[in-house]
Amino acid sequence: MRIFGLSLGFALTAIPAFTVLLAGTARAQYSVQIDLGEQKAYLLWDDRVVMESPISSGRYGHLTPTGTFKITDKDLNHTSSIYGQIVDEYGRTVVSDADVDMPVTYGTHFVNAPMRYYMNFAPGIGMHAGYLPGYPASHGCVRMPESKAIAFFQAVSVGTPVTVFGTTPRNRVYQVSNPGRQYGPFNQYQYQYQNQDQQRRPWWRFFGF
Numbered sequence: 001m002r003i004f005g006l007s008l009g010f011a012l013t014a015i016p017a018f019t020v021l022l023a024g025t026a027r028a029q030y031s032v033q034i035d036l037g038e039q040k041a042y043l044l045w046d047d048r049v050v051m052e053s054p055i056s057s058g059r060y061g062h063l064t065p066t067g068t069f070k071i072t073d074k075d076l077n078h079t080s081s082i083y084g085q086i087v088d089e090y091g092r093t094v095v096s097d098a099d100v101d102m103p104v105t106y107g108t109h110f111v112n113a114p115m116r117y118y119m120n121f122a123p124g125i126g127m128h129a130g131y132l133p134g135y136p137a138s139h140g141c142v143r144m145p146e147s148k149a150i151a152f153f154q155a156v157s158v159g160t161p162v163t164v165f166g167t168t169p170r171n172r173v174y175q176v177s178n179p180g181r182q183y184g185p186f187n188q189y190q191y192q193y194q195n196q197d198q199q200r201r202p203w204w205r206f207f208g209f
Helices: 146-155 203-207
Strands: 011-015 020-021 029-037 040-045 048-054 067-070 073-088 093-099 106-124 125-129 140-144 161-165 176-181 186-193
Touching: 011 140, 040 146, 067 106, 073 125, 093 161, 106 146, 125 146
Parallel strands: 029 161, 125 140
Antiparallel strands: 011 020, 020 186, 029 040, 040 048, 067 161, 073 093, 073 106, 106 125, 176 186
16 A cells, blocks of 8 residues: 555645545545454545544444445435334434334334435445444444544545455443544544554554554
8 A cells, every 4th residue: 555645636625623635636546444453444545544533333243244345325314224213202212222123112113223424335334424332333334423424425436445354343442542633744633542452553554644
């Protein structure tokens, strides 16, 4: 992977809380790398990391598949067709982790889980904005903070390569350190997470990306 330098020409477009590199005159390409072991997603431009995001991938029993994929669909206001919550007539949650086949009692109904900024890359699996508890917790999708999901959503297109690798940790606790610290030539925001089992970082992380 190329680490230093970009192809000729680029432009920066500001987005609240971060900036994202947009296409310029060069014929470069975005790609996405998802590291299940580190619980991180990386947005790359011409094989150079330009943004990273903490994630929550699929938990055991619903593991996120590994391999090489491509973005097949994007949906700004996607909702799950299977998972969601059961709520009462006042909107109060009765069952927080429900599926569409779960029976409901009188006065309650099923609400499909929101998956905004959805980027599908495998059958029924995609990246989207969602809650990050600090460990793998999804039904297979890759959850991101909303601000990061927006950035990835704006950058990728149908056909963008996605590579998922690593082993999903069973016992992992994250601690945020220096949230919002700026880094790199594009004044992006870095969210540093430290893991307790000290999984090996990708080799290109040692260059500060």
